Amino acid sequence: MVSEIKRVLAVGSHPDDVEIMCSGTLFALHQLGHEVHVASLTLGDCGSVKLSAEEIRRIRHHEAMKASEVLDATYHHAGFDDLCIFNDDNSNRRVTSLLREVDPWMVITHSPNDYMSDHEMTSILVRNACFYASIPNYETKAGVAGCTLNIPYLYYAQPMEGIDIFGKKVTPQFYVDISGLMQQKLEMLACHESQRNWLRAHHGMDEYIDSMRRFNTSLGQRASELSGRLITYAEAFRQHRGHAYPDDNVITTFLRESVTAEPAYLIADTNHKEKGLEPIVATKNSI
Numbered sequence: 001m002v003s004e005i006k007r008v009l010a011v012g013s014h015p016d017d018v019e020i021m022c023s024g025t026l027f028a029l030h031q032l033g034h035e036v037h038v039a040s041l042t043l044g045d046c047g048s049v050k051l052s053a054e055e056i057r058r059i060r061h062h063e064a065m066k067a068s069e070v071l072d073a074t075y076h077h078a079g080f081d082d083l084c085i086f087n088d089d090n091s092n093r094r095v096t097s098l099l100r101e102v103d104p105w106m107v108i109t110h111s112p113n114d115y116m117s118d119h120e121m122t123s124i125l126v127r128n129a130c131f132y133a134s135i136p137n138y139e140t141k142a143g144v145a146g147c148t149l150n151i152p153y154l155y156y157a158q159p160m161e162g163i164d165i166f167g168k169k170v171t172p173q174f175y176v177d178i179s180g181l182m183q184q185k186l187e188m189l190a191c192h193e194s195q196r197n198w199l200r201a202h203h204g205m206d207e208y209i210d211s212m213r214r215f216n217t218s219l220g221q222r223a224s225e226l227s228g229r230l231i232t233y234a235e236a237f238r239q240h241r242g243h244a245y246p247d248d249n250v251i252t253t254f255l256r257e258s259v260t261a262e263p264a265y266l267i268a269d270t271n272h273k274e275k276g277l278e279p280i281v282a283t284k285n286s287i
């Protein structure tokens, strides 16, 4: 257990996105004693070919709550409609309001490049909200009371299938070994029965669960190649390190034994150290 409990928020567009992107890492942080919050901007009301938007919204809200219970996380829904996430003034204020309510120390969200617009818009709204939340004159429903004075640490998960819209591979900065947490991750995803059953009927196999397992296996293979040890399943991330955002890598600080870096990231880290900043990476590839 850690001496100081931190609040971690993971934000996805749809109710099952956080599970797929990063729930293994969230389980690892929770095991250390950190407080975990999960949010979806929408309730995925277009995620059915049979049920009405209202019916599927009700079902998926229930599933999301159940999944968050597996993680012992608090679930938040930001009230957007499916396929209606846009980078406009009202949306920025709504997501900033969510950030102020939760007041996280660290945030994980979608990759800025992903296969669909909802994910990319969520990524940019969350990035903006991390910056805007501590600006007192920026008005939102949740107000400014109790909001953080610091921009939280921000991480992007891998896009769907690890590729951008041109099919080009998106290389993460580092991998987190989740081999020992895959069972919990699968249990959490399985709570989203409406999506699982729909894909099972459509594909004739348990594609919902299998595709996630395949993706985490492929990330584990790359982490194994780099580290020289067997990593069955991994999740992978890039950190937002632009101006004003905190750029020391706190995931590596907390999960040091489980983290493996890409060589390009190690070079970037050397440059970071040369600027007189705190080192992010300790050894060759295992950090």
Ligand SMILES: [Zn+2]
Residues within 6 Å of the ligand: 013, 014, 017, 119
């Ligand atoms: Zn999604």
